[in-house]
Every structure is written in C-alpha cells, then in structure tokens.
Amino acid sequence: MAVTPSSDLLAQLRWRYATKQFDPARPVAPATWAALEEALVLTPSSYGLQPYRFVVVTDAALKARLRPVSWNQAQITDCSHLVVFTILKGMGLPHVDRFTDRIAAVRQVPRDSLAGYRSFMVRDLVDGPRAAIIDEWATRQAYIALGNFMTAAAQLGVDTCPLEGIEPGRYDEILGLTTHATVVACAAGHRAAGDKYAALPKVRFAASELIDHR
C-alpha cells in the first residue's frame, strides 16, 4: 500500500477550511465524487454495523427547498454535492440480523459461526446499556463518517463545509425519510476564488492545551 507522506497529509488538512463560498460553476469531477462515496462506505463503525445512510443531494430544486431550513446558508445551493448524514432510528434486532447475514454472505461463513458475535452486539446494543441511547450511539457513528469524509475530501482537493445549523426534522420531511433521521449535513465542492475565509490563519488552541501526554 502506498503511504501518504506526512507533509502532504498535513498540508491537505491545513488547506481544508469550512468553506463559506462554493463556486457553483465548479462541480466535483465524477470520478473524484465516486471515490468519496466509496470512502463514506468504508467508514469504520461500531461492530461494523453502519447504522446510517448518506443522502447525496445534487438536484437544484431539492437543494433550494433545503436552504431555508438550513439557516439560509448559501453553501446548500452553491455546493456541488450536499451529503445529508442520516441515522437508522431505533436500531434493533432486525438490523443486527441483517448485518449478521451480510457478514455470512461476504465472508462465506455459516450463519451459526457468527452466533457469538451476534449475541455480543445484542447484549450491548439491544438488551444492554447502550439501548437507552441507541439513536445517540448511531449519531456518533455518523459523526465518524463526517470526520472521515472531510479528511478524505481534503486529500482529494475537494472543499467541504460541515453544517450543524440545519433543522433536522424539516430535512426528514423534505427528503421523505421515515426509517432514518437527519443528524448533520456537509456541503462539498470547490471554493470560490473570492472566499476571504480561505486565506485566514486557522485558529487552534496550543497543542499543549489539546494534547495531554501520559
């Protein structure tokens, strides 16, 4: 496997910023976008359960309907692709079973050989302590995907802007979601030449405040 030079990785992460102005005339190239969708699919999740679905919006009319329920942020309509991160609501046994079936199929092992792993998931997430916060557990997994997505995009030279300032319930209505619920969105595209935020120094607390070595 080709390893990325750490100087490249850090240059890409420094280049990334929460893009305020996307250039609507510069969509993400199809091959690049396909790679980013695959990166989303490859996101790590708890037990591998993938309790989410990524709604990718490119239709201009749909983006126009989402903008007023997104604090009217221009990134919604100016971006190339809007990714809406949604979670499977109330994940329970049916999803665990569907996932167990999927493991058996992909790895070509008998379903019975996975009984222990299935029980482990059930005891933790369905019958166990995390059942009470299952939607929040799923939301955290979606945020891993968001982190992975923004980093992967920066590596491919694609700009992003995470959008927590949205009305999730209205998103669900507009997108017609029933089994899933919106938790956060992220606009992707290419920055407009005039976005003054691109050139501002990135603000971080000192590393000595953020990292505690033991």
Next chain:
Amino acid sequence: MAVTPSSDLLAQLRWRYATKQFDPARPVAPATWAALEEALVLTPSSYGLQPYRFVVVTDAALKARLRPVSWNQAQITDCSHLVVFTILKGMGLPHVDRFTDRIAAVRQVPRDSLAGYRSFMVRDLVDGPRAAIIDEWATRQAYIALGNFMTAAAQLGVDTCPLEGIEPGRYDEILGLTTHATVVACAAGHRAAGDKYAALPKVRFAASELIDHR
C-alpha cells in the same frame, strides 16, 4: 497542495481495519506520531470551538491500569499509543471567551470585531437549544476527531482500533480528569503479523443501501 491519488486513498481505507492484535515491539515512529498529533489538532469542530482534549497514553503502567476497565482488551496494553478522547464538561461562556480571545490573538484582530461571532456561538450553545445537550454536542465533535484520526493514521500506514467498550467513569478516575470526561478511546500502532482479522474481507452493506442519490 499535493493531492492524493484517489486510488491511494481508497487502498489506504481498505487496508485499515479494527486491529485486534498490535505488535508491542513495533511502536509508531516519533515523526509519524507527531504528524498524527498535528492531524488531531487540525480536526474541524463546530464553530472551531475544540471542546475536547486528547490524552495520549504511552506509559506501560498506566496502560496496564486502563486495560481492566476496557473489557480487558489486549489492544490497550499492546498498542504503541492509546488516545483517549475526552470532552470539556458543560462547555459554557468561559470556554467561548477563551476561544474568542484565541481568534483575536491568532488573526490579530480586535476582540470587539468578534462580538457578532461570539454572540452567535452564545445564542446557539450557551443560551440556545444546544445548551441542553452540550456534552453530547461536544461528544459529537470528539467523534469527528476520531474519524479524522483513523483516516489520517491509515494514510500514514498506522493501524488503529477504536474502543467504545471502555468504562468512561473509571477512565476519568484513573487519568485524574476533573474538567474533562472520557467518551471513547482509540489504540494506534502496527498490526502483529499473526492477526487473522487483517486478511478478512471487509463487510459493508451494498453502496446502494448506504447511499441515496437525490
């Protein structure tokens, strides 16, 4: 900025897996680790507020104390670096002000010029709707960092294993945390040659189930 070929990015993300066996004799090289710490610092967060601290544990005795409160998982003691993701508890005005001061210092702008941005953060997070879930909001930011970290590590050829199966309250006691609270951990290092999980096909639902194009 050097862009990573998408084939490299995808190969790295496919190479990544939740490492079960780390080789305790192969620590992460210091320069590589320094880059990963910088990647953590560069993580995007809501408003840029960075409501977290990353505790990096390398001390063998401390790792040995954490293992029993981590479902006794061997990754805790075998890994090179254990990152404990902690959130600032009850983030409020003092942190918003500290961050506003930091913006003023880094960007060399008058504090007054940031009054609007500060009010915006306060109305949302301190006086507004997210105040009631502020610790969960902070946890989600920490999960962005976790996603960023695992992806960045894979790009540098460093193995990771996210660990939700830990006892956060016991972590807080053992690490002596008072202002911060543990939310998740991630072991980093290099996989042992004998880890049979490394070669298993990765299990994902079909892209058509995970991605919904609109």
